[in-house]
Amino acid sequence: MAEPDRSSAVRVALLYPELLGTYGDRGNARVLVQRLAWRGVPAELVEAPWGEPAPASCDIYVLGGGEDSPQASAAAALIAEGVVNRAVDDGAAVLGVCAGFQILGHSFFGPGGAARPGLGLLDCTTARRASPRIVGEILVEPNPEVGLPALSGYENHAGLTDLGPRAVPLGRVDVGVGNGDGTEGALEGRVVGTYLHGPVLARNPALADLILSWFVGELEPLDDSEITDLREERRQYVAAEQARRSVRRWRRYRRRRMSSTARPRAANFSV
Amino acid sequence: MTAMERTASVKALKGVVTGIATVSRLTGRGGGAVIGGRVALALDKGALGKLAAGRSLFLVSGTNGKTTTTALLAAALGTAGPIVHNTTGANLKTGLVSALAKDLESPVAVLEVDEAALVPVLAETTATAVVLLNLSRDQLDRYGEVRLAAQKWRTSLGARPEVHVVANCDDPLVVWAAQAGGSVTWVSTGQRWRIDATSCPNCGGRVTWAGEVWSCSCGLARPEPEIQGGGDDVEFGGRSFPVQLQLPGRCNAANAAMAVAAARVAGVDPEDALAAMVGIANVAGRYREVNLGPASARLLLAKNPAGWNEILDFLAAPPAGVVVAVNARGPDGYDTSWLWDVDFERLEGRPVVAAGERALDVAVRLRYAGVPHDVCPDPLVAARRLPPGKVELVANYTAFQTVLGAVDG
Numbered sequence: 001m002a003e004p005d006r007s008s009a010v011r012v013a014l015l016y017p018e019l020l021g022t023y024g025d026r027g028n029a030r031v032l033v034q035r036l037a038w039r040g041v042p043a044e045l046v047e048a049p050w051g052e053p054a055p056a057s058c059d060i061y062v063l064g065g066g067e068d069s070p071q072a073s074a075a076a077a078l079i080a081e082g083v084v085n086r087a088v089d090d091g092a093a094v095l096g097v098c099a100g101f102q103i104l105g106h107s108f109f110g111p112g113g114a115a116r117p118g119l120g121l122l123d124c125t126t127a128r129r130a131s132p133r134i135v136g137e138i139l140v141e142p143n144p145e146v147g148l149p150a151l152s153g154y155e156n157h158a159g160l161t162d163l164g165p166r167a168v169p170l171g172r173v174d175v176g177v178g179n180g181d182g183t184e185g186a187l188e189g190r191v192v193g194t195y196l197h198g199p200v201l202a203r204n205p206a207l208a209d210l211i212l213s214w215f216v217g218e219l220e221p222l223d224d225s226e227i228t229d230l231r232e233e234r235r236q237y238v239a240a241e242q243a244r245r246s247v248r249r250w251r252r253y254r255r256r257r258m259s260s261t262a263r264p265r266a267a268n269f270s271v
Numbered sequence: 272m273t274a275m276e277r278t279a280s281v282k283a284l285k286g287v288v289t290g291i292a293t294v295s296r297l298t299g300r301g302g303g304a305v306i307g308g309r310v311a312l313a314l315d316k317g318a319l320g321k322l323a324a325g326r327s328l329f330l331v332s333g334t335n336g337k338t339t340t341t342a343l344l345a346a347a348l349g350t351a352g353p354i355v356h357n358t359t360g361a362n363l364k365t366g367l368v369s370a371l372a373k374d375l376e377s378p379v380a381v382l383e384v385d386e387a388a389l390v391p392v393l394a395e396t397t398a399t400a401v402v403l404l405n406l407s408r409d410q411l412d413r414y415g416e417v418r419l420a421a422q423k424w425r426t427s428l429g430a431r432p433e434v435h436v437v438a439n440c441d442d443p444l445v446v447w448a449a450q451a452g453g454s455v456t457w458v459s460t461g462q463r464w465r466i467d468a469t470s471c472p473n474c475g476g477r478v479t480w481a482g483e484v485w486s487c488s489c490g491l492a493r494p495e496p497e498i499q500g501g502g503d504d505v506e507f508g509g510r511s512f513p514v515q516l517q518l519p520g521r522c523n524a525a526n527a528a529m530a531v532a533a534a535r536v537a538g539v540d541p542e543d544a545l546a547a548m549v550g551i552a553n554v555a556g557r558y559r560e561v562n563l564g565p566a567s568a569r570l571l572l573a574k575n576p577a578g579w580n581e582i583l584d585f586l587a588a589p590p591a592g593v594v595v596a597v598n599a600r601g602p603d604g605y606d607t608s609w610l611w612d613v614d615f616e617r618l619e620g621r622p623v624v625a626a627g628e629r630a631l632d633v634a635v636r637l638r639y640a641g642v643p644h645d646v647c648p649d650p651l652v653a654a655r656r657l658p659p660g661k662v663e664l665v666a667n668y669t670a671f672q673t674v675l676g677a678v679d680g
Contacts, residue, residue, distance in 0.1 A: 018469035023411055027611030027639070034639050050469065051477045067416045070470040073477075111475075135412045136605070154606045156412055197608045202635055226638055226646075230631040 025064025063100025101193030123164035138176030153196025308365030333404025347544035410604030460525035461501030500528020592657030
C-alpha cells in the first residue's frame with residue numbers, strides 16, 4: 001500500500017473548517033503538510049469549505065471538532081457526496097477528531113439527542129452521553145498493536161464511543177476519559193479517530209508521521225525537541241494534578257469519617 | 272419597600288463594599304473590586320437591582336472589545352453629566368455591584384458585562400440600553416458552544432422588550448440574538464472574523480457573504496445599518512464624523528462606532544461623543560507604553576483568535592520585536608488549541624519570544640508557523656531579551672494581569 005517513490009505532492013484536505021474547526025483542529029492539517037515540507041517532500045493543503053464539492057483524490061482527509069448542529073450538517077454533506085468514502089476505498093487516510101471522530105462511525109448523537117447516521121468508516125458507535133461534559137487534559141498509554149508512544153492532548157466532549165471488533169483503540173486512558181470504557185480513539189485500516197485536541201498532531205508528532213508514512217514510506221527524524229519539551233511539561237502537569245486530586249479525595253474521606261464517628265460530641269466537653 | 276427604606280439599604284451596601292475594599296487593600300489582598308461585591312451579594316441577593324435602580328443603565332457585552340467600548344462610552348456619556356462605570360474589567364455580577372456601590376449619586380451607569388453574566392444582569396435590572404459587540408470562540412473549555420451564548424442572549428432580550436439594543440449587524444450570531452429585542456439600532460463595524468457564524472444560528476443552514484452583506488436561505492440576513500463605522504469615519508444620518516482615537520487599530524474604530532451609537536440613545540451627539548473619546552490613551556493597562564530599560568514595550572491584550580487577528584493588523588513593523596505571552600488558567604481557558612486558529616505566520620520577519628506559563632505551546636505553534644523564536648516564560652524578561660527599541664508585548668488575560676502587576680510593582 002505504501003507509495004515511497006511517489007512524485008506528486010501529498011494532498012491534505014481540511015474538510016469543512018467552518019463546521020468542524022472549533023478547537024483549533026485545523027492545526028492537524030498544517031502539521032501534516034509542514035512535516036513533509038521540512039523533509040523536502042512536496043505537500044499541499046487543500047481547504048474544503050462547506051457548500052462546495054469536497055475535493056476528490058486527496059491522500060489525507062482531516063475532520064475536526066465542532067458543535068452538535070454543525071456536526072450533523074457536516075455528516076449529512078459528506079454522506080450525500082460520498083467523496084471521502086470513495087477516497088478511503090482507493091487508499092486515502094482520514095483523521096477525525098472529536099465530532100469528526102464520531103461522524104466516522106456508524107452513528108452519533110444529533111442536535112436534540114436523536115441518533116444520526118455516520119460515514120461507517122470506523123467500526124464504532126457514539127450512543128452514550130457523559131454528564132457532566134468531559135473536559136480536561138488526557139494522557140493515553142500506547143496500544144502496542146499501533147506502535148505509537150504515549151498520546152497527550154485535551155478532551156472536551158459529551159459523547160462516549162463504543163468500538164466494534166474491526167476497530168482497534170489507539171491506547172488505554174491513563175488520565176482522562178477518552179472513549180469512556182478505558183480505551184481512547186480508534187484505528188481501522190487508514191482511518192483514525194480520537195478525542196484528543198491540542199491539536200492532536202501538534203502534541204503527538206509520531207501519530208502525524210505514522211499517517212504520512214502510509215503515503216511516502218519511512219520518514220527521516222526531525223528536530224522535535226520543543227515538542228518533546230511540551231509533551232514532558234504536560235505529562236508533569238497531569239501527574240501533579242492527579243496527586244492534588246488524590247490529596248483532596250483523602251481529605252474529604254477523613255472529614256467524612258471524622259464527622260460520622262471519631263468527632264467527640266459537644267456534650268462530652270466540659271470547658 | 273419605601274423610597275426611604277431603599278435608600279437605607281443601598282447605603283448599607285455601600286458601607287459593606289467600601290469597608291471590605293479597604294480591609295482588602297490594607298491586608299494586601301488587592302483592590303477588593305470583587306470581594307466587596309461578593310459579600311454584598313451574600314448579604315442581599317437583590318443588591319444589583321437595588322444599586323442600579325433609578326439610574327440610566329448602559330450594559331456592554333460581547334467576546335472582544337468590552338472593556339474598551341465601556342471606557343469609550345463612559346467618556347462620551349460623561350460629557351452630559353456624572354457617570355459611574357467598572358473600569359478594571361471586573362465584569363461579573365460581583366464586580367458590577369462593587370462599582371455601583373462605590374458611587375450612589377451618579378445618575379448614569381456604564382457597565383461592562385461578561386457574556387454569560389449578561390442574562391442574570393438583564394433579568395435583575397432595568398437597563399436603558401445594551402450594547403452587543405460580537406461573539407466568537409473564546410475560553411474553549413468554558414464556553415464550548417458560542418451559539419448557545421447567542422441563544423441565551425436571544426431568550427433574555429425577548430423577555431425585556433423595553434431595553435433598547437445597540438448591535439453589530441456584521442455578526443450573524445449577534446443579529447440573531449438582538450432581533451429578539453424590542454427596538455434595535457444596527458451598527459456596521461466591518462467585522463472580519465466570520466468562521467464561527469458560517470452555520471446559521473437560526474436554522475443550521477449555510478450563511479453566505481457577498482462583500483459585507485450576509486444572508487441565509489431561512490431569511491436571517493444582515494439588517495441595514497443606521498450607523499457605519501470601523502474605518503476613519505463614523506457615518507450617520509448622511510453625515511460623516513472623523514474618528515481620531517489614540518487607541519490603535521480597526522477594532523477600536525469599530526468599538527468607537529458602537530459607543531457613538533449607544534451614546535445617541537442618551538441624546539449625546541456623535542461629534543461630542545467622538546471628541547470625548549480622543550483623550551483615552553489606554554484602557555485598564557491595554558495599549559499602555561512601559562519603559563523596560565533597553566525596550567519600550569506596548570502592552571496589548573489578545574485572548575482569542577479573533578482578537579489576535581485584529582492585533583496582527585496593527586503591530587509595529589519589523590525590527591520591532593514581539594512577545595507572545597500565553598497562560599491557561601481558569602479565566603483564560605485551560606485548552607490552548609486556539610493558538611492554531613491565529614495566523615502567527617504573519618509574525619515572520621520579526622524577532623519573537625514565546626512567553627507565559629504555556630510558552631512551550633506557543634513555541635511549538637511558532638515553529639510550525641516558520642517563525643524563529645526564543646522561549647522565556649517571564650513576559651517582562653522576554654521583552655528585555657529582544658533587540659533594544661520598540662517591543663509589542665501581547666498577552667492573554669491572566670498573563671496580562673501578571674505583567675501589569677509586575678510593572679506597577
